Amino acid sequence: MNKINNVKNAIKVSSFIKSRELDLDKTTRELWPAILALKNFLVSANSLPTTGYFLRKEDKNSWEYFVPKEKKSFKFFEKNFKFVIEVRSTPNFKREEINNLNNQKSKTFTSFHLTELINQNLNSKITKMVNLDYDLIRAITSLSLYLPIILGEWEAKQSASIFVTGHLTQSEDGKIAKKDGSPIWLGGELDKMHTHRLRSLHGSLLIGSKTLKHDNPQLNVRHCEGKNPDLIIFETNDEDFFDKKLFQLKKRKIFLLCRNQREMSKNFKLKSIIKNIKFDCNKTFISPKEILTKLVKNNIHSIFIEGGGITISHFLVANLFDRFHLQTSDKTLGSGINSFNLPTSSDIENISAFIRTDYKIDEQTLSDYSKVIP
Numbered sequence: 001m002n003k004i005n006n007v008k009n010a011i012k013v014s015s016f017i018k019s020r021e022l023d024l025d026k027t028t029r030e031l032w033p034a035i036l037a038l039k040n041f042l043v044s045a046n047s048l049p050t051t052g053y054f055l056r057k058e059d060k061n062s063w064e065y066f067v068p069k070e071k072k073s074f075k076f077f078e079k080n081f082k083f084v085i086e087v088r089s090t091p092n093f094k095r096e097e098i099n100n101l102n103n104q105k106s107k108t109f110t111s112f113h114l115t116e117l118i119n120q121n122l123n124s125k126i127t128k129m130v131n132l133d134y135d136l137i138r139a140i141t142s143l144s145l146y147l148p149i150i151l152g153e154w155e156a157k158q159s160a161s162i163f164v165t166g167h168l169t170q171s172e173d174g175k176i177a178k179k180d181g182s183p184i185w186l187g188g189e190l191d192k193m194h195t196h197r198l199r200s201l202h203g204s205l206l207i208g209s210k211t212l213k214h215d216n217p218q219l220n221v222r223h224c225e226g227k228n229p230d231l232i233i234f235e236t237n238d239e240d241f242f243d244k245k246l247f248q249l250k251k252r253k254i255f256l257l258c259r260n261q262r263e264m265s266k267n268f269k270l271k272s273i274i275k276n277i278k279f280d281c282n283k284t285f286i287s288p289k290e291i292l293t294k295l296v297k298n299n300i301h302s303i304f305i306e307g308g309g310i311t312i313s314h315f316l317v318a319n320l321f322d323r324f325h326l327q328t329s330d331k332t333l334g335s336g337i338n339s340f341n342l343p344t345s346s347d348i349e350n351i352s353a354f355i356r357t358d359y360k361i362d363e364q365t366l367s368d369y370s371k372v373i374p
Contacts, residue, residue, distance in 0.1 A: 004340050004348055005339070005340055006170070006174030007174065007312065007313070007326060007339040008170075008326060009340070011316070011324075011354055012352070012353040013356045013369075014353040014355060016357075017355070017356070017357040018127070018357075018358050019123045019126065019357050019359045019360075020126055020127065020141050021138075021359070022145065022359035023138050024194050024361060027135070027139055027142050028142045028193075028197070030061055030062050031139055031143065033064065033225070034055075034062075034064050035065075035143070035146055035150070036200075036226060038147070041067060045154070048089040048151075049067045049089065050088070050090050051086055051087065051088050051089070052066070052067045053065070053068070053084060053086055054083075054084075054087070055084055056081065056082050056083040056139075057081055057082060058080045058081070063083075063139070082108060083108050083133070083136045084108065084109045084110075085109075085112075086109075086112075087112065088111060088114065089114050107131060107136075108132075112125065117143075117151065118152075119370075120144075122140070123141075123144055123357045126141055144357075145359065145366075146197065148323060149165055149198070149201045149323060153203065153301055153302035156301040156302060162295060162300060162303060164292065164302075164303055164305065164315065164321050164323075165202065165303070165322065165323040165324070166305040166316070166321050166324040166325070167304065167305070167327075168307055168326055168327070169186045169187040169191050169328075170186065170328055170339040171331050171332055172328060172329060172331060173332050173333060174339045175333040175335070175338065175339065176307070176308060176336070176337050176338070177214065178333070178337070179336050179337070181210060181213075181337060183214060183215050184336075187327050188329075188362075188364070190361055190364075191327050191364070191366075192223055194325075194327070194366070195306070196222060196224050196226075197223075197226070199226070199306075200221045200227060200229070201302075202304035203230060203301060203303070204231070204255070204302065204303045205231055205306055206231075206291075206311070207219070207233070207308070208307060208308045208310055211308040211311070212233060212234075212236075212244060213236070213238065217245065217246065218245045218246055218249065219246050220252075228249075229304060230252070230300065231253070231254045232295065232303065233246070233254060233256055234257050234286075235256045235259075235276075251273065252273055254273055254274050254275070255295070255298065256275070256277065257277050257279065257286060258278060259280070259281040277294050287318070288318045289318055305321075309337060309339050312339075313341050314342070317342065317351060319350070322370070322371050323368065323370055324368075325367070326366070326369065327361075327364060327365070327366050328365045328366075328367065330363045330364055352371070353372055355369070355370045355371075356368070
C-alpha cells in the first residue's frame with residue numbers, strides 16, 4: 001500500500017453533502033453575538049431548552065438569541081423581526097402562534113430540530129430550501145457549522161466526557177508548511193477568522209510540540225468575540241521553551257503534558273497559571289486517549305486540536321474526533337510538510353468513516369467531517 005500523505009485521502013466518507021456557499025464574513029459576524037449567547041446560556045443549563053430562537057430585527061445588523069419561558073405568549077414576535085430561526089430539542093413541539101407566524105412569514109421564518117444539526121441532515125435540508133430569503137439561508141448555513149460544537153460540549157459535560165474538534169489548513173496538494181517546518185499563510189483572512197471562532201467555542205486548545213516550536217503562536221482569541229481557551233501543551237526540553245509567546249499571556253491557564261516535571265525556579269511567575277499533567281516517564285508516546293481521559297479529570301469537556309499534522313493524524317487514527325474541519329487552499333506548494341503524517345500507512349485502515357459536508361468559501365473549500373452516529 002502506498003503511504004498516505006494527504007489527510008483528505010486518509011479519511012473514509014460514508015456520505016457527502018455539498019452545502020450552500022458559506023459566508024464567514026458578514027453573515028457569521030452578525031450571528032456571532034447570538035451564537036455566544038447560546039453558549040453562555042448552556043453553561044449553567046442542566047437540560048436543553050425546549051425551543052430557542054435566533055432573531056434579527058429589521059433595524060439591526062446583528063442577531064440575538066432568546067429562550068422563552070414555557071408559558072410565555074409569543075407576543076415578542078412582532079413585525080419588526082426580519083428573520084426568525086426556531087431551534088427545537090423536542091420532536092413534536094407545536095405552538096399555534098408559531099404555526100401562524102410560519103404561515104404569515106414563510107420566507108423569513110424557519111424551524112429545525114437539534115438532531116438535524118448533529119447528524120448533518122440540516123445541510124441536506126438547506127440545499128432544498130428554495131422559498132426562503134437568501135440571507136436567512138446564509139444564516140442557517142453558518143449555524144450548521146458552529147452550533148454542533150456548542151451542543152457537543154454541553155452533552156460531553158453532562159456525560160463526563162470530552163468533545164473533540166480538529167482543524168487543519170492545507171494546500172491543494174496536501175501540505176501544511178514549508179519543507180523546513182516554517183509556517184506559510186495558506187488560508188487567508190476568512191480561515192483566520194474561522195480558526196479564532198473555533199478557539200472561542202472550546203474550553204481548551206492543544207497543539208503539537210513542532211507547531212509550538214516553529215510557529216511560536218499566542219493561541220488567543222483576537223479576530224472575534226469570545227473567551228480564550230485553556231492551553232494544552234506538550235512539554236519539551238528546549239532551552240527556550242518557557243520563552244514562547246503563550247507563556248507571556250497573563251491569566252492564561254496552561255496544562256503541560258509532561259513525563260518529568262522541569263525545574264521552573266527561574267519561571268516562578270508562571271507557576272500560578274501552569275498545571276502539570278504527568279504521564280509515565282518510561283513511555284516514548286503519550287496516547288491521545290490517555291490525554292483526553294486526564295483532561296476530563298481536570299473538568300475539561302471540549303478541546304480544539306489546532307495542529308500540526310502529526311498530532312492531528314494520531315487523533316484521527318485513534319478515532320477521537322467528533323468534528324474535523326479541513327480548509328483546502330487553492331495554492332500548491334509542491335514540497336513541504338504533509339498534512340497526514342504517521343510512520344506507517346497501515347493505521348489508516350482503522351479510521352472510522354465520517355459524514356463530510358463541503359462549504360465553498362471564495363476560491364477555497366472548508367470540509368466539515370462529523371462522526372457517524374449509530
